[in-house]
Amino acid sequence: MPDIAVYPGSFDPITNGHLDILQRALKIFDKIIVAVAKNPVKKTLFTTEERMEMIRISLQDHPQVAIDTFDGLLVNYAKQQNARAILRGMRAVTDFEYEFQLAMMNRRLEPEIETVFLMTGLRWVFLSSSILKEAAVHGGNIEGMVPEIVFHRLREKFGLE
Numbered sequence: 526m527p528d529i530a531v532y533p534g535s536f537d538p539i540t541n542g543h544l545d546i547l548q549r550a551l552k553i554f555d556k557i558i559v560a561v562a563k564n565p566v567k568k569t570l571f572t573t574e575e576r577m578e579m580i581r582i583s584l585q586d587h588p589q590v591a592i593d594t595f596d597g598l599l600v601n602y603a604k605q606q607n608a609r610a611i612l613r614g615m616r617a618v619t620d621f622e623y624e625f626q627l628a629m630m631n632r633r634l635e636p637e638i639e640t641v642f643l644m645t646g647l648r649w650v651f652l653s654s655s656i657l658k659e660a661a662v663h664g665g666n667i668e669g670m671v672p673e674i675v676f677h678r679l680r681e682k683f684g685l686e
């Protein structure tokens with residue numbers, strides 16, 4: 526049985542911080558499923574299809590990575606996919622409280638699936654999709670923080686190209 530991890534998130538949009546976590550996780554797992562949350566309540570800048578397309582293009586050289594969407598309970602989805610673990614990234618201490626609660630809830634719901642946290646590269650500790658959008662909307666230069674496709678899609682979205 527291959528070691529499969531599910532990497533869930535909004536990815537609105539995917540950043541180099543997400544890619545850093547993925548690259549680290551590829552050294553541990555055989556296959557990683559990037560699972561884009563279809564959360565009807567959370568308002569996103571990009572549609573699910575747009576988010577998936579940017580991930581697909583950013584990860585086209587990684588055959589061990591699959592891209593999918595999910596809704597409903599994450600642990601149910603992970604179980605369906607025969608995943609052994611849920612992968613999450615950790616930035617600074619601010620991530621800890623929320624991630625801790627989430628991991629404990631998921632463990633309670635499905636004790637067979639472990640949550641694995643990887644620490645991001647120092648270059649990305651400050652980077653979140655929301656702060657990135659905040660900078661981009663005001664015309665800030667976000668080059669080098671996101672894959673090229675995301676750079677262009679963000680500029681298009683905000684009418685900068």
Ligand code: ADP
Nearest residue numbers: 533534535536542543613614615645649652653
């Ligand atoms: P969510 O809405 O579930 O928080 P995100 O797309 O914001 O979805 O994040 C998905 C995962 O990626 C989370 O575990 C988050 O901590 C992690 N992540 C986000 N940005 C970074 C970053 N710069 N470095 C490392 N991990 C990150």
